Amino acid sequence: MARPTNQIDKIIEFYRNGIGLEQIGEFRGHEGYDGVMFGLPNNSYHLEFTQSEEKVELPIPTKEHLLVFYLPNQFELERMIHRLSAMGYGEVTPENPYWGRGGVTIEDPDGWRIVLMNSVGI
Secondary structure, eight states: OEEEEEHHHHHHIIIIIIIIIEEEEEEEEEHHHHHHHHTTTSSSSEEEEESSSSSSOOOOOOTTTTTEEEEHHHHHHHHHHHHHHHTTTOOESSSSSGGGGSSEEEEOOSSSSEEEEESSSO
């Protein structure tokens, strides 16, 4: 997944320091763009965020644009929620009540929602 942002430094702080994803790559000033990539554990997929030299109009996320992280370990989930809260990112009410049962929804710096779900996933 790749997504544009106008505040890449806050995105890096949120996903690396708050969520705890591994930063697997970064570039600056590449043909007018900066970017960062975060690896997902045990997968060849990654999240990528890019920022152009000029601020761009970004798409407005809805409350149903979700990136879900499945965290089976309740202790790790609570630690992550605490870290994000200390950084100023608190819980928001999910649009779909399903995500509130065993999960916590938080908005990233651009207003896109992530769900930290206490489950092993699918």
